[in-house]
Amino acid sequence: MKAIWNNEVIAESNKTKVVENNHYFPMDSIKCEYFKPSNTTTRCAWKGEASYYDLEVNGEKNKDAAWYYPQASHAAKPIENYVAFWKEVKVTE
Template sequence: MAKAIWNGTVLAQSDNTVIVERNHYFPADSINKEYFQESDTHTTCSWKGVASYYSIEVDGQVNKDAAWYYPTAKEKAKEIEGYVAFWRGVKVED
């Protein structure tokens, strides 16, 4: 089971992650939503589409834009549409 951990807290865990470009993408229903805050940040990937971001807050500490997802992925990335991936110090254990 893959787990995403930051600041000693499990943010997400799933047996059904999808790995793309060495990143585990977690199904939306596997994240602990209490730690996630919508961000206004968006970036564009030429083959995946426009990514939206979440900031993570655990015990009063905020990790800005530490998670991202593609709400409407392009055709070649449909398998990760709505799935959440992590960076910025969030450790993913396989």
């Protein structure tokens, strides 16, 4: 699977995990140069607290376009520290 935004592959892995129709990419599959930590957090009732990344690609910024669970709940442990995307990031094979 590939995550693409602004014509760049920002993550690529054949070991994604699908939860609620989102592909979660292993942390070691993301291209770190495009990811900037965000102060945004949200809480999921069953997965726990999510942290976010802003994407910066080719001079453009996509705020909070990636999220992950640094300390996932027991039920969501399989995706702990895996990264998922939204906000116009295309995830494709």
